Amino acid sequence: MTQKILVLPGDGIGPEITAQASRILAACQARGLDVEIEEGLLGGGAYDAHGEPLPAETLEKARAARGILLGAVGGPKWDTIEDLAKRPEKGLLGLRKELGLFGNLRPAITYPQLAEASSLKRELVAGLDIMIVRELTGGIYFGQPRGIEERDGQRVGFNTYVYSESEIERIGRVAFELAQKRGRKLCSVDKANVLEATILWREVMERLAPEYPDVELSHMYVDNAAMQLVREPKQFDVVVTGNMFGDILSDAAAMLTGSIGMLPSASLNESGQGMYEPCHGSAPDIAGQNVANPLATILSVAMMLRYSLDAPALAAQIEEAVGKVLDEGLRTADIASGGTRTVSTSEMGDAVLAAF
Amino acid sequence: MTQKILVLPGDGIGPEITAQASRILAACQARGLDVEIEEGLLGGGAYDAHGEPLPAETLEKARAARGILLGAVGGPKWDTIEDLAKRPEKGLLGLRKELGLFGNLRPAITYPQLAEASSLKRELVAGLDIMIVRELTGGIYFGQPRGIEERDGQRVGFNTYVYSESEIERIGRVAFELAQKRGRKLCSVDKANVLEATILWREVMERLAPEYPDVELSHMYVDNAAMQLVREPKQFDVVVTGNMFGDILSDAAAMLTGSIGMLPSASLNESGQGMYEPCHGSAPDIAGQNVANPLATILSVAMMLRYSLDAPALAAQIEEAVGKVLDEGLRTADIASGGTRTVSTSEMGDAVLAAF
Ligand SMILES: CC(C)[C@H](C(=O)O)[C@@H](O)C(=O)O
Ligand SMILES: CC(C)[C@H](C(=O)O)[C@@H](O)C(=O)O
Numbered sequence: 001m002t003q004k005i006l007v008l009p010g011d012g013i014g015p016e017i018t019a020q021a022s023r024i025l026a027a028c029q030a031r032g033l034d035v036e037i038e039e040g041l042l043g044g045g046a047y048d049a050h051g052e053p054l055p056a057e058t059l060e061k062a063r064a065a066r067g068i069l070l071g072a073v074g075g076p077k078w079d080t081i082e083d084l085a086k087r088p089e090k091g092l093l094g095l096r097k098e099l100g101l102f103g104n105l106r107p108a109i110t111y112p113q114l115a116e117a118s119s120l121k122r123e124l125v126a127g128l129d130i131m132i133v134r135e136l137t138g139g140i141y142f143g144q145p146r147g148i149e150e151r152d153g154q155r156v157g158f159n160t161y162v163y164s165e166s167e168i169e170r171i172g173r174v175a176f177e178l179a180q181k182r183g184r185k186l187c188s189v190d191k192a193n194v195l196e197a198t199i200l201w202r203e204v205m206e207r208l209a210p211e212y213p214d215v216e217l218s219h220m221y222v223d224n225a226a227m228q229l230v231r232e233p234k235q236f237d238v239v240v241t242g243n244m245f246g247d248i249l250s251d252a253a254a255m256l257t258g259s260i261g262m263l264p265s266a267s268l269n270e271s272g273q274g275m276y277e278p279c280h281g282s283a284p285d286i287a288g289q290n291v292a293n294p295l296a297t298i299l300s301v302a303m304m305l306r307y308s309l310d311a312p313a314l315a316a317q318i319e320e321a322v323g324k325v326l327d328e329g330l331r332t333a334d335i336a337s338g339g340t341r342t343v344s345t346s347e348m349g350d351a352v353l354a355a356f
Numbered sequence: 357m358t359q360k361i362l363v364l365p366g367d368g369i370g371p372e373i374t375a376q377a378s379r380i381l382a383a384c385q386a387r388g389l390d391v392e393i394e395e396g397l398l399g400g401g402a403y404d405a406h407g408e409p410l411p412a413e414t415l416e417k418a419r420a421a422r423g424i425l426l427g428a429v430g431g432p433k434w435d436t437i438e439d440l441a442k443r444p445e446k447g448l449l450g451l452r453k454e455l456g457l458f459g460n461l462r463p464a465i466t467y468p469q470l471a472e473a474s475s476l477k478r479e480l481v482a483g484l485d486i487m488i489v490r491e492l493t494g495g496i497y498f499g500q501p502r503g504i505e506e507r508d509g510q511r512v513g514f515n516t517y518v519y520s521e522s523e524i525e526r527i528g529r530v531a532f533e534l535a536q537k538r539g540r541k542l543c544s545v546d547k548a549n550v551l552e553a554t555i556l557w558r559e560v561m562e563r564l565a566p567e568y569p570d571v572e573l574s575h576m577y578v579d580n581a582a583m584q585l586v587r588e589p590k591q592f593d594v595v596v597t598g599n600m601f602g603d604i605l606s607d608a609a610a611m612l613t614g615s616i617g618m619l620p621s622a623s624l625n626e627s628g629q630g631m632y633e634p635c636h637g638s639a640p641d642i643a644g645q646n647v648a649n650p651l652a653t654i655l656s657v658a659m660m661l662r663y664s665l666d667a668p669a670l671a672a673q674i675e676e677a678v679g680k681v682l683d684e685g686l687r688t689a690d691i692a693s694g695g696t697r698t699v700s701t702s703e704m705g706d707a708v709l710a711a712f
Contacts, residue, residue: 074549089549119476119587140496140517141550148552154521157556161496162514164507191600193430193445194497196504200513223603227611230586231475244547247579248604255583 003309005037006065008058011044011078011088012282013292013345014071020294020349021069021301027356028305028314035309038065042095043073043088043282047081053091059098067304068095068275071297072282097137101267101275102167103174104136104246105303108233108253111262113326117335118258120233130236130253131182133175134246136267138167139197141243161197163242168204170270175240176212183237187218189225189245201242222249229253254279261293261334262322264300266307274308276300290344293332295322298352321355328355359665361393362421364414367400367434367444368638369648369701370427376650376705377425377657383712384661384670391665394421398451399429399444399638403437409447415454423660424451424631427653428638453493457623457631458523459530460492460602461659464589464609467618469682473691474614476589486592486609487538489531490602492623494523495553497599517553519598524560526626531596532568539593543574545581545601557598578605585609610635617649617690618678620656622663630664632656646700649688651678654708677711684711 007022009015025037040058047053053073062068073088081087095101110118110128118125143160150156172188179186188205190198202219209217220228222245228235229252241249254260263279278296286292299322305315330351331340343351363378365371381393396414403409409429418424429444437443451457466474466484474481499516506512528544535542544561546554558575565573576584578601584591585608597605610616619635634652642648655678661671686707687696699707 084552084555087549093550119480121475121477124475143514146552148556151520155556156518156520157551157553158499158516158518159551159553160514160516162512164512165510191603193443194449195513195515196440196502197513197515199440200504200511223607226582226604226608227616230608230611245604247547248582248601251579252582252586252608255586260583 002034002036003066004064005035006061006068007037007039008042008068008070009039010042010071010073010282011075012072012284012287014073014282016288016290016292016345017278017294017297018069018071020345020352021297023349023353024298024301024318024356025069027353031314033309033311033314042070042091044075044078046091047078047086047088051086053086053088054094059095062095062099066273067308069297069300069304070275070277072278072280074282075284077284093141095275096267097142099273099275100137100269102135102137103171103268104134105178105266105268106132106134106250106254106279107263108132108250108257109259109263110257111259111326114259114262114335116258116337118256120256120258125233125257128233128257130233131178131238132246132250132253133171133178133238133240134250135167135171135242138163139243161195161244163197163201165200165204168201169208171240172205172208175238176208176215179215179238180212184215185218185237186215187220187225187236187239189220189222189239189241189249191222192219193221198242205240225249226252229256250279259335261332262295262299264296264303266303268307272308274304276304290346291333292345293334294345294348295332295352298322317356321352324355325351358390358392359422360420361391362417362424363393363395364398364424364426365395366398366427366429366638367431368428368640368643370429370638372644372646372648372701373634373650373653374425374427376701377653379705379709380654380657380674380712381425383709384667387670389665389667389670398426398447400431400434402447403434403442403444407442409442409444410450415451418451418455422629423664425653425656425660426631426633428634428636430638431640433640449497451631452623453498455629455631456493456625458491458493459527459624460490461534461622461624462488462490462602462606462610462635463619463621464488464606464613465615465619466613467615467682470615470618470691472614472693474612476612476614481589481613484589484613486589487534487594488602488606488609489527489534489594489596490606491519491523491527491598494519495599517551517600519553519557521556521560524557525564527596528561528564531594532564532571535571535594536568540571541574541593542571543576543581543592543595545576545578545595545597545605547578548575549577554598561596581605582608585612606635615691617688618651618655620652620659622659624663628664630660632660646702647689648701649690650701650704651688651708654678673712677708680711681707
C-alpha cells in the first residue's frame with residue numbers, strides 16, 4: 001500500500017535543506033519505495049499565509065501521513081507576535097501534541113571524520129554514540145494551569161510540570177527497548193531530590209526495570225547529567241528524561257559532538273507514525289544563501305525509512321552515502337576545516353545523490 | 357561590632373574541607389577580622405542526630421550569623437528516606453528559603469594553572485570568567501501546588517513553576533549591578549517560546565534594562581544557552597536565570613572550566629547576609645580519606661569576606677595565597693596532572709595558610 005509522506009519545509013533554512021532531502025526521497029521512490037509525497041505549511045510561513053502556525057489543512061495532511069519531514073520553524077520575524085499561541089513554535093508543539101508524538105529520539109553521534117570540530121578534546125568525543133530519549137507531549141510544555149495573571153497586586157507567571165504514571169511508563173518502555181538494541185545501559189535523568197513530579201518518574205522507571213533484566217538502569221540528577229555530559233560523554237548509552245530536561249540535555253549533547261549540523265531526530269507515536277527533523281534550528285542568519293548543511297535533514301529521511309517506513313536497507317544506503325561524501329572531504333561551511341573542500345547546500349545534495 | 361559566622365560542615369567531604377577553610381578564617385581573625393565562629397548541623401548528619409535536616413537550633417544560629425560557610429550535604433545513606441521533607445537537600449533548601457537567600461552567584465572561572473584540566477579545548481576555556489546569577493528561593497523549587505496524587509485511576513506527579521514580577525525584578529537588579537562592575541554584558545536565559553512564567557521573566561528584564569544603560573542585555577533560550585556554553589563559553593559575561601535553569605547551567609559551566617574543585621558560590625539576601633559554599637557536592641565516595649580539594653571552600657571564605665563582611669582586602673589575600681599555591685605546582689588529586697605534586701586535603705590547607 002502506498003504510504004504518504006508530508007514535507008514541511010518551514011522557516012529560515014528549512015526550505016533549502018528539505019529541498020535536498022526531498023531529492024533523496026525521490027531517489028528512494030525510483031528504487032521502489034512506495035510513497036506519495038506532499039508539501040505543507042508550518043510555522044512562521046504558515047502564520048504569514050493563514051494567520052495560524054498550524055493550519056487545519058496541514059494538520060489534516062499530517063494525520064494522513066506515515067512520515068513527516070520537517071525543516072525547522074521560527075525566526076526573529078515572528079518573535080514579536082503578541083499572542084504566544086500564534087508563534088511558529090506553537091505550530092510545532094501543536095503537531096507533536098495532536099499526533100501524540102511522545103517519543104523523541106535524539107542521537108548524539110560524533111562522525112569520525114568530524115571529531116576535530118568538537119569543542120571538546122578529541123579523545124573525549126571520538127566514537128561518541130548516545131541516544132537521548134525525550135518525552136515530547138507532556139511535562140511542563142503542556143501542563144495546566146499555565147498563564148500570567150494578577151495576584152496580590154502584581155503579575156505572576158506560572159506553568160505546571162506534570163507527569164502521570166502512564167505517560168512515564170510509555171516513554172520508559174521506548175527507552176528500555178532502545179537500550180536493549182544498543183549498549184544495554186539506560187540512564188534516567190530527573191531531579192528527584194527536589195521535584196515530586198520526578199520522584200514519580202524515578203519510581204516508574206524502577207518498576208519497569210525488572211521487565212528488562214538485560215538493561216542496566218541508573219539514575220542521575222539533571223544538574224549532574226549536564227556536568228557528566230561535558231566531562232565524559234562516553235559514559236552514556238541511552239538517556240531518558242522529561243520534555244524540559246530533554247530539550248536542554250539533548251541540545252548540549254548534540255553540540256558537544258561538534259556535528260550538530262549532522263544530527264537527525266525522530267518523534268514517534270504509538271503506531272510508529274513519526275515526524276523527522278534536524279536537531280539544529282532554522283538559522284535565519286544564513287537563510288537563503290545556499291550555505292546551510294542539508295545532511296541532518298537527509299539523515300532524518302534515513303531515520304524515517306528505518307522507524308516509520310520499515311525500509312532499513314534504504315536507510316543504510318543513505319547513511320553510507322553521507323559517510324562516503326564526508327570521506328571524500330566535502331563539507332558545508334559549518335563543518336569545514338583545514339584540508340576539506342567547502343561546498344554549498346545544493347552541491348552537498350548533489351554529492352550525496354551521486355554517492356547513493 | 358563582632359559579627360557571627362556559622363560553619364556548617366555537613367556531610368561527605370564537608371567536614372574535611374570546612375576544617376581547612378576554618379583554619380583560614382582563624383588566620384583572618386588573627387589579622388583583625390572581628391568575628392565569632394560557631395558550628396552547627398545541617399543535612400544528613402543533622403537528620404541522624406535530630407531527625408531533621410534543618411534543626412531549629414541550626415536555623416536560629418543561622419539567623420544570627422552574618423555569614424554561613426557550608427561544606428556540602430547529602431549522600432546515598434539518606435537517599436532512601438521516604439519522607440522527602442527529611443532528606444538532607446531539604447535542609448539546604450529550607451535554609452535558603454528561611455533566610456531569603458534569593459541571589460545565588462556562581463562564578464565559572466578557569467584558573468590559568470588548570471586550563472589543561474578542562475574537557476574543552478584549551479583555547480576555548482583559557483581566561484574564562486563567567487558569573488551565573490541564579491534565582492534561589494523561587495521558581496519550581498518552591499512553587500505550590502506540588503505533590504503526587506491519584507487522578508482518574510492513576511498517580512500523577514506535579515510541580516509548579518512560578519515567578520512574580522517582584523521576584524524577577526529583585527534578582528534582575530543583582531545581575532545588572534554585577535554586570536556593571538564586570539564586562540557590562542548580561543544574558544538572561546529563559547524559555548519564553550514555550551513557558552508563560554518565563555515570558556514574564558523576559559518582560560521584567562526588558563523593563564529594567566533602561567535603568568542600566570551601560571549594560572548590554574540579551575536573551576537566550578535555555579536549550580541554546582546550554583549549547584553556547586559548550587560551544588563558546590567566553591561569549592558570556594553575566595548570565596541571569598531562574599532556579600531550575602540556573603541549577604543546570606551553573607553546574608555545566610562550572611564543569612567545563614575543568615576547575616570545579618576550585619569554584620566557590622555565594623547565596624545572598626537583601627541585607628547582604630549570605631551562605632557560602634563550594635560548587636561541588638559532598639562526594640561521599642572519597643569522604644574521610646583526606647584527598648578532597650579544600651580550595652573551593654577556602655575561596656568561599658574569600659567570597660564571604662567580600663560580599664558579607666566588607667573585608668575585600670583579606671579576600672584578595674586569600675585569593676592570592678591560593679594562586680601562589682597553584683603556581684608552586686601543588687594539586688589535590690582532582691586537579692592533578694603531569695609535573696604537579698599531589699597533596700592531601702590538609703597539606704593543601706597547610707600550603708594556603710603558609711602562603712597567606
Ligand atoms: C522550538 C522549540 C519549541 C522546541 C522545543 O523546545 O521543544 C525546540 O527547541 C526543540 O527542541 O525541538
Ligand atoms: C542539593 C540540591 C537541592 C541543590 C539544588 O538543586 O539547588 C544543588 O544541586 C545546588 O545546586 O546547590
